Amino acid sequence: MxxxxxxxxxxxxxxxxxxxxxxxxxxxxxxxxxxxxxxxxxxxxxxxxxxxxxxxxxxxxxxxxxxxxxxxxxxxxxxxxxxxxxxxxxxxxxxxxxxxxxxxxxxxxxxxxxxxxxxxxxxxxxxxxxxxxxIHPGFAGDLLPLVMARAAGRIDHIHVTEVVDFAANPSSYIPFMGFGREPEDLLANPARSPEAALMFSQSMAMVIEALGKRIERIETSLELATAREDIAYPGGVVAGGTVGGQHYEWRAIVDGKPLMTFHCFWKMGGRIDPAWDCGASGYSVRIEGDPALLMTLSGVDDHGKPQYPGLxxxxxxxxxxxxxxxxxxxxxxxxxxxxxxxxxxxxx
Ligand SMILES: NC(=O)c1ccc[n+]([C@@H]2O[C@H](COP(=O)([O-])OP(=O)(O)OC[C@H]3O[C@@H](n4cnc5c(N)ncnc54)[C@H](OP(=O)(O)O)[C@@H]3O)[C@@H](O)[C@H]2O)c1
The missing domain is CATH 3.40.50.720 (NAD(P)-binding Rossmann-like Domain)
Structure with a gap:
């Protein structure tokens, strides 16, 4: 039983x-x-x-x-x-x-x-x-790369990408993550860095140590997009000209070069500058190596339209x-x- x-x-x-x-x-x-x-x-x-x-x-x-x-x-x-x-x-x-x-x-x-x-x-x-x-930290950034490694011949670089469109999936995370703040202010005091790098470094360490290496250091970069106009969401408004998108990169450096890079595109819809060509909400793992591999994970509704499945x-x-x-x-x-x-x- x-x-x-x-x-x-x-x-x-x-x-x-x-x-x-x-x-x-x-x-x-x-x-x-x-x-x-x-x-x-x-x-x-x-x-x-x-x-x-x-x-x-x-x-x-x-x-x-x-x-x-x-x-x-x-x-x-x-x-x-x-x-x-x-x-x-x-x-x-x-x-x-x-x-x-x-x-x-x-x-x-x-x-x-x-x-x-x-x-x-x-x-x-x-x-x-x-x-x-x-999902991330977790599954998308550690278990999926480890599963894909079993199909790899040589791994040069693992890219894990998260895309979340918060306009389509509004949540209490919007103000907490720094949307609607002045760009200079957010660059000086990022809402999701450096502690997020440290959280995500655990997934990177799981993969890299399983593959037999150790992380030397984590590099971070943050690129912002601004809202082209006011973007309303249940609970508030992201004003035109303020932060409407955040593109973080966290790179795990091994033997002096990036071995694993986490790319996060968090955005308030498509009316932002620059309008990154980052695809729909979801996750992907791309392995540079031999063979090069790509795996994507996203939710879909009854009509096959992508949905953000993260929570x-x-x-x-x-x-x-x-x-x-x-x-x-x-x-x-x-x-x-x-x-x-x-x-x-x-x-x-
Ligand atoms: N690893 C991942 O991929 C991942 C992804 C998403 C979320 N998370 C984490 O999972 C947790 C839950 O996410 P969520 O989206 O469900 O969050 P959420 O909607 O903000 O809900 C968290 C709940 O925690 C309780 N709470 C509120 N204030 C609290 C406080 N000061 N101390 C302790 N508990 C408090 C409340 O429970 P009641 O309403 O029942 O009182 C609240 O509803 C968060 O810590 C989030 O960071 C991890």
């Missing part, structure tokens, strides 16, 4: 809501608790929070109740990292999967090493496992990893330890 995994969803934002839907609809899971911070959500049926019929599970903001819960795994998708809480959950006997990472200890990001050491100790104490999941994929990548993480030996399990696994409950 198929095992049923008792799960807790920690936080009900974009990622948390998609996760709850999976936990309710996939017979491999039973949702036994949901932690919310928003006082308006406390006491509500979690089905209501996720746009589903009632489930009988009531959202709580009581952390101790969650720590004491009898569950196999917590999907920790809060707005902010909390390594102490993650460690308490692991010591309480619950495995943890989280889109906040850490994803892989990186010599470029000392915090990822400290956090990983704390988490590994908690895993030892609790006999539990931790997995940092997500849903982040939820699904975490949820689908839970059974494998619960069945892994205690400790931190990255894609390198998890290897190939088949998520249960998808055929229904």
């Amino acid at each position: 198929q095992r049923i995994y008792r799960v807790v969803q920690w936080a009900t934002g974009n990622v948390g809501k998609v996760s709850i839907r999976q936990f309710v609809e996939n017979p491999a899971f039973e949702v036994v608790g949901v932690l919310v911070t928003n006082p308006d959500k406390v006491g509500k049926d979690v089905g209501e929070l996720a746009g589903l019929p009632p489930t009988g599970v009531i959202a709580t903001n009581n952390v101790e109740e969650i720590i004491a819960a009898d569950a196999d795994c917590v999907h920790f998708a809060a707005a902010a990292e909390d390594i102490d809480i993650v460690c308490r959950l692991l010591r309480s006997g619950k495995n943890v999967v989280s889109p906040l990472g850490p994803f892989y200890p990186s010599n470029q990001y000392p915090h990822s090493i400290e956090a990983s050491e704390a988490i590994a100790a908690a895993c030892r104490d609790g006999g539990t496992s931790f997995h940092g999941s997500g 849903s994929l982040t939820a699904l990548l975490g949820v689908n990893a839970i059974p494998a993480v619960c069945n892994a030996a205690p400790g931190i399990v990255t894609h390198r330890e998890l290897g190939l696994f088949a998520p249960p409950g998808l055929l229904r």
Whole structure:
């Protein structure tokens, strides 16, 4: 008989809501608790929070109740990292999967090493496992390149590109990421750098170390585009002349030259200058080498039109990893330890 995994969803934002839907609809899971911070959500049926019929599970903001819960795994998708809480959950006997990472200890990001050491100790104490999941950092920038490497003869340079059109996919991330700020101000104080470079360096380190090298340093560049006119979105307006697009490049230098480059094009639609020819929202991995290879990943609607899938994929990548993480030996399990696994409950 198929095992049923008792799960807790920690936080009900974009990622948390998609996760709850999976936990309710996939017979491999039973949702036994949901932690919310928003006082308006406390006491509500979690089905209501996720746009589903009632489930009988009531959202709580009581952390101790969650720590004491009898569950196999917590999907920790809060707005902010909390390594102490993650460690308490692991010591309480619950495995943890989280889109906040850490994803892989990186010599470029000392915090990822400290956090990983704390988490590994908690895993030892609790006999539990931790997995940092997500689309990017995660799947697009580490697992996909590693999978493609198996079809390569020689690798000279790996390019990973993320394109997100925030005008078509508005979210609370728009002001947080610096859209609508004056270009000079954002260049002087970038919203997504340098800490994003350090987050992404974990995926780069996972791939590069698996291939037998180490990162010497990460180089960053940022090119801005300005809005040609006011661009309205639910929750605000990006004024004409302010930042309407950001093109980041993070390059992992190995043996004195870039071995892996992450390109991120984040934009508020097409009415920006320059109007980058970066394609539709989604992800691609391109390998320069022999043979040269290209793989793309994007969502599509019923009519085949590309959709931005990033937040849903982040939820699904975490949820689908839970059974494998619960069945892994205690400790931190990255894609390198998890290897190939088949998520249960998808055929229904
Ligand atoms: N690795 C990846 O590829 C990837 C991709 C996307 C997102 N992420 C990360 O995944 C996490 C969830 O993303 P999201 O899009 O769901 O975020 P979100 O929509 O902003 O929701 C996060 C939730 O966290 C809770 N929260 C709010 N303020 C908080 C605080 N100060 N401390 C702790 N929790 C707080 C709230 O939960 P309640 O509403 O339930 O109270 C909020 O809804 C974020 O940390 C994000 O950076 C990673």
